Amino acid sequence: MASDYDYFVQQIKTNTGIDLSQYKEAQMLRRLTTLREKRGFKDFKAYSHAINGDAALLDEFLDRMTINVSEFYRNYQRWEVLERRILPDLLKKKKPLKIWSAACSTGEEPYTLAILLDRYAKGTSYTIHATDLDQRVLETAMVGKYNERALKEMPAAIKSAYFNQDGSVFQIKDELKQHIQFKQHNLLADAYDTNYDLIICRNVLIYFTEEAKADIYHKFSNSLAHNSYLFVGSTEQIFNPNVYGLGAVDTFFYQKQKTD
Ligand SMILES: C[S@@+](CC[C@H](N)C(=O)[O-])C[C@H]1O[C@@H](n2cnc3c(N)ncnc32)[C@H](O)[C@@H]1O
Incomplete structure (x- = not known):
């Protein structure tokens, strides 16, 4: 029963x-x-x-x-790896870049990425699909207003370059929003788009069963273009990436393997 x-x-x-x-x-x-x-x-x-x-x-x-907690530059050192090791490789590739920030919550993650691209590859053409199950967090993300706590990992110079401050509220500048498309998407039920150059999915898979997780890794792998990257959360290391056609390139970064 x-x-x-x-x-x-x-x-x-x-x-x-x-x-x-x-x-x-x-x-x-x-x-x-x-x-x-x-x-x-x-x-x-x-x-x-x-x-x-x-x-x-x-x-x-x-x-x-x-569980919607997020922050800009969450686990700062990982974003440094993205900036120093992964982005230079991605930028060598065809353009425009197609990126997916899956389970993006209130937008800190896709905006962090847009800041990184603006700082290190100004003028690069790219689109970020930023998705979450929860429509309410996406609405907050589209507004783009944050408090000091969400920005605690962010260096002051970046804060002043990309936000307008009004008292204790930090409003993200419009120029960063134009590259990001926010959309509701359920990782466990909806179809996955393809041909991504980078998928960032952090701090959500820890809540799923092992079966659901494995299914999602397969789908991410199918959604990635060859040699493109998957960036996962700091407690979400994949122990058998080969099973999904992925190879580890750095802790928490995986690259889609060639299948020919
Ligand atoms: C802890 S937040 C992670 C936010 C961000 N990725 C980060 O690492 O800071 C987890 C997010 O996963 C979303 N989520 C939970 N189940 C989901 C599902 N089945 N499909 C898509 N998103 C989901 C929640 O709505 C929440 O915004």
Whole structure:
């Protein structure tokens, strides 16, 4: 017999298209149990019925399950590797560059990349597809307003060059926005575009089951052009990249192998 939580998982899938069974169960169950209890529902069945008819409860659930934390230049040293080792190689290639920032949350990651490209390859033609499951974070990303905390890794000179400051709010300059297309995309359910020169997907795969992760690595590999790169999060090292047609070029950077 399906458990109370399994019932909830099924209902959420039917009503939102989000498949919680592909997220690590212990972690997700813990997060959602705390929220359910806080709202006073005795079990997941009652909670899922309530969520169905209440947009605010659904919003709160989405907020809890997606975990949207991000920041500019998150794990600074990795961006240095991107700048020194990966970008020079990419810039030798055909242009314009086609880049995907998957699970981009509130936009810090695609904007960091746009800053890097502006600083080290000004005038390069490129497009960044910046996607996330959560439409609400994408709206924040499009507005491009951040607080000091999101910018804590950013050197002061970069901050003043690319943001307009109004009190404690930092507004990203419009010139960086023009290269970025924000769009909703579910990594577990939607089709993947192809021919990317670089895919950045950081700090989301840790929440998925091993099966879901493996499936996503295969899809990323199929989405990459030959010799192009995948950049993953600092706890998301791939231990068997060859299985996916990828080779490790640096810690947390993988290159699509030639298949001919
Ligand atoms: C912790 S944030 C990572 C943000 C950014 N990549 C970084 O490393 O700073 C995780 C993001 O993954 C998104 N997410 C969760 N499940 C997803 C899915 N199935 N498809 C696409 N994005 C998803 C969440 O909405 C959230 O914005």
